[in-house]
Amino acid sequence: VVLDHGKLQTLRYFLVGSNPAETKYRVLKIDRTEPKDLVIIDDKHVYTQQEVRELLGRLDLGNRTKIGQKGSSGLSRAVSAFGVVGFVRFLEGYYIVLITKRRKMADIGGHAIYKIEDTNMIYIPNDSVRVTHPDEARYLRIFQNVDLSSNFYFSYSYDLSHSLQYNLTVLRMPLETLKTETTQTRQESFDIFEDEGLSTQGGSGVFGICSKPYEKYVWNGKLLDAVKNTVHRDWLLYIIHGFCGQSKLLIYGRPIYVTLIARRSSKFAGTRFLKRGANCEGDVANEVETEQILYDASVMSFSAGSYSSYVQVRGSVPLYWSQDISTMMPKPPITLDQADPFAHVAALHFDQMLQRFGSPIIILNLVKEREKRKHERILSEELVAAVTYLNQFLPPEHAIIYIPWDMAKYTKSKLCNVLDRLNVIAESVVKKTGFFVNRPDSYCSILRPDEKWNELGGYVVSTGRLQTGVLRTNCVDCLDRTNTAQFMVGKCALAYQLYSLGLIDKPNLQFDTDAVRLFEELYEDHGDTLSLQYGGSQLVHRVKTYRKIAPWTQHSKDIMQTLSRYYSNAFSDADRQDSINLFLGVFKPTEGKPHLWELPTDFYLHHKNTLSLSQTRRSYTYWWTTGVLKHLPLPFDEVTCAENRCKLTVKKFHKYEEEIDIHNEFFRPYELSSFDETFCLAMTNSTRDFMPKNVGIDPSPFTVRKPDETGKSVLGNKSNREETVLQRKTAASAPPPPSEEAVSSSSEDDSGTDKEDEGAVSQRSTPVKVTDTGDNTKITEVRNYYSFFCVIFFHLLNLGGLFVQLGQSQHKQDKSSQQFCSKHHLDRVINLIPISSFSQDNIYEVQPPRSDRKSIEIFHAHIQAGRGNMQPLGKDDFLMYREYIRNRYM
Numbered sequence: 001v002v003l004d005h006g007k008l009q010t011l012r013y014f015l016v017g018s019n020p021a022e023t024k025y026r027v028l029k030i031d032r033t034e035p036k037d038l039v040i041i042d043d044k045h046v047y048t049q050q051e052v053r054e055l056l057g058r059l060d061l062g063n064r065t066k067i068g069q070k071g072s073s074g075l076s077r078a079v080s081a082f083g084v085v086g087f088v089r090f091l092e093g094y095y096i097v098l099i100t101k102r103r104k105m106a107d108i109g110g111h112a113i114y115k116i117e118d119t120n121m122i123y124i125p126n127d128s129v130r131v132t133h134p135d136e137a138r139y140l141r142i143f144q145n146v147d148l149s150s151n152f153y154f155s156y157s158y159d160l161s162h163s164l165q166y167n168l169t170v171l172r173m174p175l176e177t178l179k180t181e182t183t184q185t186r187q188e189s190f191d192i193f194e195d196e197g198l199s200t201q202g203g204s205g206v207f208g209i210c211s212k213p214y215e216k217y218v219w220n221g222k223l224l225d226a227v228k229n230t231v232h233r234d235w236l237l238y239i240i241h242g243f244c245g246q247s248k249l250l251i252y253g254r255p256i257y258v259t260l261i262a263r264r265s266s267k268f269a270g271t272r273f274l275k276r277g278a279n280c281e282g283d284v285a286n287e288v289e290t291e292q293i294l295y296d297a298s299v300m301s302f303s304a305g306s307y308s309s310y311v312q313v314r315g316s317v318p319l320y321w322s323q324d325i326s327t328m329m330p331k332p333p334i335t336l337d338q339a340d341p342f343a344h345v346a347a348l349h350f351d352q353m354l355q356r357f358g359s360p361i362i363i364l365n366l367v368k369e370r371e372k373r374k375h376e377r378i379l380s381e382e383l384v385a386a387v388t389y390l391n392q393f394l395p396p397e398h399a400i401i402y403i404p405w406d407m408a409k410y411t412k413s414k415l416c417n418v419l420d421r422l423n424v425i426a427e428s429v430v431k432k433t434g435f436f437v438n439r440p441d442s443y444c445s446i447l448r449p450d451e452k453w454n455e456l457g458g459y460v461v462s463t464g465r466l467q468t469g470v471l472r473t474n475c476v477d478c479l480d481r482t483n484t485a486q487f488m489v490g491k492c493a494l495a496y497q498l499y500s501l502g503l504i505d506k507p508n509l510q511f512d513t514d515a516v517r518l519f520e521e522l523y524e525d526h527g528d529t530l531s532l533q534y535g536g537s538q539l540v541h542r543v544k545t546y547r548k549i550a551p552w553t554q555h556s557k558d559i560m561q562t563l564s565r566y567y568s569n570a571f572s573d574a575d576r577q578d579s580i581n582l583f584l585g586v587f588k589p590t591e592g593k594p595h596l597w598e599l600p601t602d603f604y605l606h607h608k609n610t611l612s613l614s615q616t617r618r619s620y621t622y623w624w625t626t627g628v629l630k631h632l633p634l635p636f637d638e639v640t641c642a643e644n645r646c647k648l649t650v651k652k653f654h655k656y657e658e659e660i661d662i663h664n665e666f667f668r669p670y671e672l673s674s675f676d677e678t679f680c681l682a683m684t685n686s687t688r689d690f691m692p693k694n695v696g697i698d699p700s701p702f703t704v705r706k707p708d709e710t711g712k713s714v715l716g717n718k719s720n721r722e723e724t725v726l727q728r729k730t731a732a733s734a735p736p737p738p739s740e741e742a743v744s745s746s747s748e749d750d751s752g753t754d755k756e757d758e759g760a761v762s763q764r765s766t767p768v769k770v771t772d773t774g775d776n777t778k779i780t781e782v783r784n785y786y787s788f789f790c791v792i793f794f795h796l797l798n799l800g801g802l803f804v805q806l807g808q809s810q811h812k813q814d815k816s817s818q819q820f821c822s823k824h825h826l827d828r829v830i831n832l833i834p835i836s837s838f839s840q841d842n843i844y845e846v847q848p849p850r851s852d853r854k855s856i857e858i859f860h861a862h863i864q865a866g867r868g869n870m871q872p873l874g875k876d877d878f879l880m881y882r883e884y885i886r887n888r889y890m
Contacts, residue, residue, distance in 0.1 A: 013078070013096075013124065014059070016052060017235065019659070021670050025052040026234060030096070032126045038087055038094045042231040079120055083154060083237040086223020090139035090589045092132065093125035097223065099154075099237075104679050106246035106259050108293060109307065110300040110666040111158035112679075113244055113261075119148045139589055142596065145579035151529055152219065154239045157665075161213040161240060161263065164293050164309040165436040165467060168302060169638045170209055170648065172463065208660060210649040213238045214356075217263040217289065222585030233649075241266070242288060243529040247518050247685035248297075249701055251503055255297040255680070258494070260522050262530060263289045265315075266584055268606055271573035272477060272535045273332065277321040280609040282348025286478045286534045287315035290526070292490050294497045297680065300666065306501050308437040310430075310493035311357070312471045312486055314478045317367075317379045318349040319386065334378050334476075343386035347623035350390060350400060354628050357470035358635035359398040362429055363387065364485060366475040369406040376476055380404060393621050398632045401432070407481045419543075422485055426492035427452075433469040434458015435493055435500075442502045452507055456496065459634060465500070468633035479534065480541040483527035487520065487543055494519060504702060514687045514701035521685065536573065581605060 015028035025047040031039035047055065056075060063074025081098035088095050101117035121144070123130075153160060159167055210233070215221055219241045228236065242262035249256040267283035268275060275285035291311045299305040320338040340346070353361050365383060367376040384402065391399045403425060410416045434457045445453060459466040471489055475481040491509055498515075499507040509516050520543055527539045578596055581587045586605045587596050604610050627643070628636045637644065653660050664670070687701045851859075861871055 011126075013122075014056075014075075015084070015235075016056070020665060020668070023049060024659070025049065026232060027052065027055070028231060028235065030124060032124055033129055034093070035125050035129045035131050036089070036093055038089070038124070038226050040227055040230050042235070044232055079122065081120070082114070083156075084235060085116075085119060085148065085237070085239065086220045087124075087226045088143065088223055089226075090133075090136055090143070091591060092130065092136045093123065094226070095121045095123055095140075097121050097148075099148075101149075105153065105244045106261075107257070107297075107300075107679060108158055108164070108259060109295065109302045109305060110662045111155055113153055113155045113158065113160065115244065116148050116152045116154065116239070135589075135595060139582065139596070142575075142579050143582050145575060146583040151243060151533065152239050152241050153244045154237055156237070157662075159211060159213060159238075160261070161215075161217040161238060162211065163289075163291050163311050163436075164307060165311070166638055167211075168307065168436075168438055169466070170211055171302065173209070173640060173648075206653050206660065208651050208653055210651075212647040216265050216267050216283070219264075219266045219584065221266070225585075240264070241533075243526045245522050245525055245685070246683065247522055248680075248683050248687065249515055249518060250687050251701060252699070254503075256498075256501075256503065257293075257295055257297045258519060258522065259293040259295075260526050261291045261293065262526055263291075264530070264533065265289075269580055269584060270577050271580075273323050273325045274573055274577045274602075275316075276323055277316055277337075278318045278345045278349055280345065280607045282318065282345055282350075282352055284318050284349060285316040287313070288478075288530055289313050290486060290490075292494065292497075294494065294501070296501060301662075302438075306437075306439050308435060308497040308500055309467075310435040310490065310497065311467060312473065312489055313353070313357075314473050314482045314486065316478060317365075317383055317474055317476075318346045319379065319382050320345060321379065321382075331375065334375060336378065336382065340386070342620045343389045343623075344618070344620075346383075346386040347390055347618070351624050351628070353470065353472065354624060354632070355636045358468040358631075359633045360401050360432055360469040362401045362432065362469065362471045363403065364425065364429070364471060364473045365402065365404045366407040366473065366481045366485060368408050369404060370409065379476070390623060393623065395629070395632075398629070407475070407485070419484075419488060422488040423492065425485075426489040429471050429489055430492050430496060431455050432457045433471065434465055434467050435496055436467045437464045437497070437500045439464050439500075441500070444502060445499070450499070450506055453496075453499065466634070466638075468635070477535060479527070479531045480539055483523065483530070483539060484541070484543055487523040487527075490523065491516060491519060509702070510704055512704050512706075514691060514703075514705065518685060518687055518689075518701075577602065 012032050013030040015030065016025060017028075018025045026045070027043065027047065029041040031041075060075035079098060079100065081100050082102045083099040085097035085099060088097065098120045099116050099118075100120045102114040103117050104112050105115045106113040121140075213221075217240050218238045220237075220239050224236055224238075240263050242264040244259075244261050246257055246259045249258055265283065265287035267281070268279045268285055268287075270285065272286075278284045289311060290313070291309055293307065293309045295305060295307040319336065320340060321334055321336050323332040323334055325332050350361055363383070365380060367380050369377060369380060371377055384404075387400050387402045394400070405421070405425065407418065410418050410421060431452070436458075440463065456465075457468070459468045473482045473485050473489075494515075495504070495507045495509040498504045498509075524539065524542060527542075531539050578587075581602055582589075582596060586602070587599075589596065599605075625636070627641070631639045691699060691701075864871070
């Protein structure tokens with residue numbers, strides 16, 4: 001909460017922050033009398049709710065214009081927010097950027113990941129001291145062109161800039177190391193991995209660990225530089241840019257969450273034709289780290305649950321190259337800007353990858369190999385030369401693996417299946433790198449190991465497996481071909497992840513299963529989002545295109561996406577590039593120097609060696625960082641050493657302390673919540689959308705379906721928001737029928753709780769026709785609820801199961817339906833005898849139903865069959881088996 005304070009409301013702002021339970025508070029004081037400097041005071045004190053009320057009450061009372069007059073308050077609320085993005089200054093004073101709306105997108109082990117929905121920029125200096133500048137408004141408009149409500153994500157308690165493997169590896173540091181680190185940073189607290197500390201020997205304390213974020217994937221790092229060393233780290237909220245999506249995989253009722261997180265690099269960031277190749281520091285254009293996380297949602301603790309992840313990378317070819325767009329050609333010619341005979345820029349790039357991922361580094365190059373006129377082949381030839389040069393200095397077991405494959409050529413061929421060839425490449429890649437899982441191999445895989453499982457690479461530890469190395473995929477744009485290749489590798493890795501968690505008996509997944517369709521839709525959303533950010537349009541070629549099952553209408557859509565991409569590249573990319581440069585702090589406005597829009601190029605902003613010569617020159621032969629080679633194949637960033645321990649902050653907690661109680665954080669017993677608003681129930685993408693319409697078909701998500709068996713069209717697009725049911729109204733909780741007047745079903749989420757705009761249509765939902773009229777959603781047609789109740793009621797009776805009697809409704813039922821209910825097999829109802837004398841709320845004593853003679857005979861035959869005494873098959877058995885074969889396979 002930002003509070004405006006002072007006589008005539010001119011002196012200062014107060015930032016009051018709280019934990020989710022609103023039991024602990026911190027206060028920041030921001031001075032508004034400085035025209036250009038940022039003056040922030042943080043007392044580092046943790047207030048209780050009572051203490052912060054008394055503090056704000058005293059400030060309010062002491063700064064009124066007239067003592068005792070409530071109308072002239074000395075303290076007023078300016079804005080409520082969910083976090084501070086940062087502070088920015090152009091040519092006048094500082095602005096504060098606040099997150100005012102958020103939406104929960106994913107949940108990893110009880111740690112929520114939010115998407116920024118809306119922000120607010122507040123100018124800090126008061127109008128009386130403001131020194132105006134004519135170009136300030138233009139800089140503000142350019143800065144706001146970076147839409148923070150478009151695919152920016154944050155988490156209060158999970159480090160999104162690091163992979164799951166890094167975050168969980170840090171948690172398992174040796175206890176002695178943590179004890180030595182605790183003495184150095186004892187005075188401050190934080191909220192990171194809240195209940196996941198390591199227990200001490202024989203005590204009730206736990207250790208909490210906070211690691212520094214990986215700067216490459218943090219997009220507001222420059223915005224927080226002004227306050228990073230001044231305020232407590234609880235105020236620092238790091239955001240990433242890219243994509244985050246989560247789907248629920250239901251395996252016979254067992255919830256498995258599949259999460260896809262894409263982190264876009266903030267180094268050398270920009271748009272398609274304006275950012276190509278690499279800069280002088282080894283950062284490449286369009287670099288995105290994609291991580292797929294799989295975990296059993298029935299146990300959410302990092303220490304007790306089952307978690308698995310796999311990471312792969314896309315990025316431009318690490319060379320000095322560019323394309324001139326002034327020719328207005330659809331495919332501008334590729335030019336190599338600088339000669340690099342010693343592969344200096346490629347060495348810097350692969351050195352970064354060895355530190356973060358370990359070895360082997362596998363390059364999958366998808367650019368064209370054979371062309372009538374040299375275009376894409378220029379990049380392939382230079383990349384092969386660079387990799388060959390660098391490999392001669394590495395040990396053979398840690399050499400960079402280069403896989404060239406002309407994907408466009410194989411796509412045009414009618415004899416070759418592109419995805420089959422990609423599947424072979426994916427199998428070899430996953431076997432070399434392995435994947436991360438935080439639990440040892442299950443007993444069933446040890447007892448009956450699969451042949452492919454024994455060939456799996458990676459690094460095996462006592463607590464599970466670690467991924468060592470990474471696949472780096474690239475084409476020219478790193479969009480369409482790259483996304484399809486990454487999907488195939490991710491599909492192969494997903495099979496191994498499911499096998500490691502004991503969910504399938506073989507590490508294989510086939511197309512046209514519910515699980516793969518769900519995963520494909522997740523990857524297409526991922527590809528569309530990244531393509532819009534870098535190329536200006538959605539994907540042109542999708543997985544269905546390469547499977548050659550896309551409908552004929554898809555070709556017209558591809559043409560429209562191509563035209564949209566061309567228009568964006570030609571007319572709007574330059575403005576977007578200026579906005580990114582200003583937002584990331586690549587360009588800083590300075591009085592007396594050229595403005596951003598006056599620069600002929602931003603080449604000098606991204607290549608720092610053009611402005612000043614480096615004093616140290618890297619070796620042409622020992623091109624890696626000292627210490628990296630020693631720990632391979634493990635990544636240097638995850639090794640326990642003095643250099644990495646400096647990046648950690650450790651604090652000891654009592655295990656019952658509220659600050660590390662993730663149970664209350666996740667379930668929120670301190671506030672009233674609704675099942676319809678619970679994220680795990682309102683998750684939009686689920687296998688429920690792809691499950692068969694008929695109940696008799698096998699509900700397993702790993703069964704191959706025909707196109708007419710799915711609950712969601714294989715070739716169709718996603719349903720629109722107007723076509724989705726806004727709330728689940730099941731038989732047990734459906735409301736009484738509405739009156740003739742329109743019923744409003746929209747509500748404003750003032751508390752910022754997690755609420756989805758779209759909800760998956762439940763198979764038991766009451767059919768409701770919804771028309772959207774502005775802010776209010778009105779129900780115009782509703783079917784008869786009570787006939788619906790009777791159908792559900794008799795289904796329960798026929799199944800012989802328990803049921804809960806619906807309470808008396810305020811509205812009268814139809815008499816005919818009441819008589820129908822009373823005369824239908826009431827002798828089969830299980831009698832419920834209330835134990836308690838209270839009729840409104842009690843538990844029941846249930847008598848088991850009596851079995852008929854035929855059921856008893858079937859049960860005895862089953863027992864005898866288990867002992868080896870088989871009964872001869874009769875005519876009915878043959879007819880039943882023939883019907884089963886016809887329904888199952890024909």
